[in-house]
Amino acid sequence: MTTPLSFAVIGHPVAHSRSPEIHEAFAAQFGIDLTYERLDAEPEAFEISVQRFFDQGGTGLNVTVPFKERAWQMANTHLSPRARDAGAVNTLWIANEQIHGCNTDGVGLVTDLKRLSMPVNGANLMILGAGGAARGVLGPLLAAGAAHIAVLNRTAQRARDLIENWLLTHPNDKLKLQSGGFEGDTDWPAPDLVINATSSSLQGEALALPAALWSSNASAYDMMYGAQPTTFMQQAHEAGSRQIADGLGMLVGQASESFRLWHGKTPAIEPVVSQIRAQLRTHVR
Numbered sequence: 001m002t003t004p005l006s007f008a009v010i011g012h013p014v015a016h017s018r019s020p021e022i023h024e025a026f027a028a029q030f031g032i033d034l035t036y037e038r039l040d041a042e043p044e045a046f047e048i049s050v051q052r053f054f055d056q057g058g059t060g061l062n063v064t065v066p067f068k069e070r071a072w073q074m075a076n077t078h079l080s081p082r083a084r085d086a087g088a089v090n091t092l093w094i095a096n097e098q099i100h101g102c103n104t105d106g107v108g109l110v111t112d113l114k115r116l117s118m119p120v121n122g123a124n125l126m127i128l129g130a131g132g133a134a135r136g137v138l139g140p141l142l143a144a145g146a147a148h149i150a151v152l153n154r155t156a157q158r159a160r161d162l163i164e165n166w167l168l169t170h171p172n173d174k175l176k177l178q179s180g181g182f183e184g185d186t187d188w189p190a191p192d193l194v195i196n197a198t199s200s201s202l203q204g205e206a207l208a209l210p211a212a213l214w215s216s217n218a219s220a221y222d223m224m225y226g227a228q229p230t231t232f233m234q235q236a237h238e239a240g241s242r243q244i245a246d247g248l249g250m251l252v253g254q255a256s257e258s259f260r261l262w263h264g265k266t267p268a269i270e271p272v273v274s275q276i277r278a279q280l281r282t283h284v285r
């Protein structure tokens with residue numbers, strides 16, 4: 001009998017993570033025998049925990065809050081171009097006894113926007129937030145053909161820094177990118193799609209956006225997800241937005257890309273989004 005391949009998601013806390021159910025559902029699509037557990041690492045023990053996991057024969061790790069930047073450091077001589085751009089890693093594996101890292105969050109978002117027929121290619125996008133998630137999706141959105149991206153953040157300087165850093169390595173994107181705060185200058189193209197990459201919905205807080213930033217023709221996507229529509233989704237609805245989605249499909253999409261990196265097979269996303277959505281609604285873990 002062969003030993004099942006061993007995977008895990010590492011974070012702190014990690015009990016809320018849906019990754020085990022998602023990867024088990026993907027594996028069932030191909031008849032792959034694997035185990036996938038949750039590893040809660042104390043902040044001071046992250047690197048040791050990762051090393052121990054691989055030393056004990058583990059095949060792949062997903063990394064979640066607050067360790068994505070430290071995972072990037074651990075894999076820093078074997079990063080994918082996407083991970084290098086993102087400055088953070090959510091997928092680790094071993095090849096030739098070296099730890100390799102990639103960031104699949106941006107691919108997950110783009111896959112989900114396409115699944116939902118939301119505007120990306122040739123579209124004007126607005127990203128709200130300038131943290132790790134915003135930085136991770138910038139490259140994949142540009143690669144998917146976004147015509148223009150305005151990154152706006154509560155702390156405007158952080159949005160400016162994000163774009164300035166990006167342009168250091170991608171100077172040809174200059175005309176496609178703008179940055180700013182939630183107030184003041186509104187000198188950017190009307191967005192076809194507004195993406196919430198802040199954690200404001202987590203706190204149940206509506207974003208303090210001037211009405212002029214929001215067009216009723218714009219679609220709205222919240223990277224957050226939950227059993228109920230998020231605060232940002234309610235805000236979009238009130239602003240008249242007609243196409244609104246949460247980030248559950250992004251979560252399943254990023255997992256699908258991790259699965260492809262580890263197993264060389266691309267799983268179907270739709271049935272797994274439906275499965276996890278049903279679990280969220282019934283509060284089943």
Ligand code: NDP
Binds near residue numbers: 108247251
């Ligand atoms: P960070 O902590 O790196 O950044 C948080 C961002 O949210 C900052 O831009 C911060 O602004 C902003 N923010 C927080 N609270 C508020 C508020 N009340 N009003 C306005 N802005 C606020 O987080 P991440 O970038 O890692 O994650 C952002 C969100 O994306 C999280 O909700 C996370 O769950 C989600 N996410 C979802 C994924 C998925 O697969 N669906 C994948 C990755 C992330 P400031 O700089 O001013 O503090």
